[in-house]
Amino acid sequence: MNYEFPKAGKDLETIMEEIGSAEEMNLNFSSGNVFGSMCTRPLNIAKEVYTRFLESNLGNPGLYPGTVRLEKEVHEAIGSLIHAGDIESHSVGGGTEGNIMALWRAREKSGNKKVLLPKSAHFSFKKACSLLDMTEEYLPLTDRYQTDIGALEDKLDEETAAVVGIAGTTELGVIDPIEKMAEISGDIHFHVDAAFGGMVIPFMDEDMPSFDFQIQGVDTLIVDPHKMGMSPVPLGLFYSKSKDSISVDSPYLSGEKQKSLRGTRASASIPAFWATINLLGKEGYKDVIDECMENTSYLVSRMEEKGFELIIEPSMNIASFRCETPKNIVEDMKEKGWNISRTINPLGLRFVVMPHVSKQSIDEMVEVLDEIR
């Protein structure tokens, strides 16, 4: 029986009871039970600001000059982290939209359709290629799970539209040899998917490899504040060296052109993220990253105590362990109220140690996992 559009309105109490029961069914980040999400709990200030800007829609920017101002500042602040200078940038819905934008530009610029990307690339590239009528060609990985440079050299040719490098792979948090890849790509469009790593690497203590516009050959880059930036969803930032090769007129709206994918763009995340940046500052983000990395080490030691074997030493706050039957274990953990994730290449269990994960929740999770496996 399908749910019917109600004839008359119901009373508030009945409605809020049903809303409450749906809310209780959801997992939430504060419970500490979520190890399979690259998003996290926003700060209270972000929630408060979000609510105040709920109407903001930068698809119709003339109505929201205040949001536009904060958007510019957010783009510049993150731009300064990734050495973007004054290049073009757009607020997007996240990594998927950013990756689509990058390949769209590459196709328009080159007239080509071949995309070279590592086997570790996010599945959104498959979606992007289907949408854009382009073809993915996957590059093998080294034993460090980075893009094989030799394979890139072999496969790159005049029909290549774009090369993709990843700064923080989804499954293992690995950073590709971006500088080398950019160099080999030459004039061919080189896109960096830093959706996860872009808000981690700049705040790390150790000497990390370059992954951003410091490298001459990087043409476009996506970073997601709604991942490690702790912005409420949705917020991705797409940076592009090439001027808008894609834009359509939007005369009836208060902006004259639209240059990104979405029409209506819910934009309350922007002021919410602006507030988060300003409350934490670089120092605050460093502290957050430090704690995530410390907790990642803690999780690794607890897992190793139980006999699990790391796939690779984590370079950011993602740790994955070899496992022949990850799908079953993920399902069993779900039944116990725990969200963990899995990897395909190679098969494994995957844990993202986001800011909402504590040592205590790691301890609890590891015990449950040890019991059910």
Added chain:
Amino acid sequence: MNYEFPKAGKDLETIMEEIGSAEEMNLNFSSGNVFGSMCTRPLNIAKEVYTRFLESNLGNPGLYPGTVRLEKEVHEAIGSLIHAGDIESHSVGGGTEGNIMALWRAREKSGNKKVLLPKSAHFSFKKACSLLDMTEEYLPLTDRYQTDIGALEDKLDEETAAVVGIAGTTELGVIDPIEKMAEISGDIHFHVDAAFGGMVIPFMDEDMPSFDFQIQGVDTLIVDPHKMGMSPVPLGLFYSKSKDSISVDSPYLSGEKQKSLRGTRASASIPAFWATINLLGKEGYKDVIDECMENTSYLVSRMEEKGFELIIEPSMNIASFRCETPKNIVEDMKEKGWNISRTINPLGLRFVVMPHVSKQSIDEMVEVLDEIR
């Protein structure tokens, strides 16, 4: 000088002052000054519920079974309005994403790239065609600003991927002869853009023409709850008769496949809209539409008093008036704090009489307009 990422965090008071000043720069629907938006002020209940589900991200649906349940009910409730039965549906970001989804399917099914659409079609189709590497071919309009049926018959051929009809054009709120267009399109994919009209027509008193899945030949349809459904942005609902011809595996997430464009999908609008539907019911929506239509008539009479000439009698709550220099007038109105909009075909001033528009704000707006023109 670019805005720098702050080194240290600032104090809460300073931050909230800057947030407050940005907020004041924005227009808001409650002011009554916005006549150029197809979005509107959400009900208080929607705002409250939205806040409670702020974390919800149906890109990772396994974490949010409560939101998934409400999503299903929302899809069925709106499905019952548009006679969708049990066909597939997806929550999308709005009309643009819905139109992209429709043409994407049409291209995949047919292998063709030609899209026939009326000159009145929303600019998002241009964006969709660029993205999908398809070609728009525009159909002329009749003197009632509807798609010219004869032209459709002439241009339709074996290379056509899709035909588009509009139920509520952006500029004039006109409803295309959907039944006739579907009949002529035959086996070729026929998509209805009911982004605006889909939440208006079903609640109107008068006998309105069919525009939905009651008509055999309609393959896909988009309706936007974040327009006349009064949902917070972003929420569009895309309905499709064909099973998912497009989907990618998303193994590391808690859902196994993604069938729509976005990866991360901010989903708090869904429970917020669920609450709105249940608070208002059909009767409540009818009242809202009645009032919008009454206010539209009021606006027309006030504008005619001032000597403005309607382009066409409104069939929904959009009224546009002939004007040779709409761009200047829109700019001048903006300087006075009023947001109105304009049309291109033909040139005119355009007013969307949303639920946040009152007779009083119409009176004030018309006087300002009369002064500055």
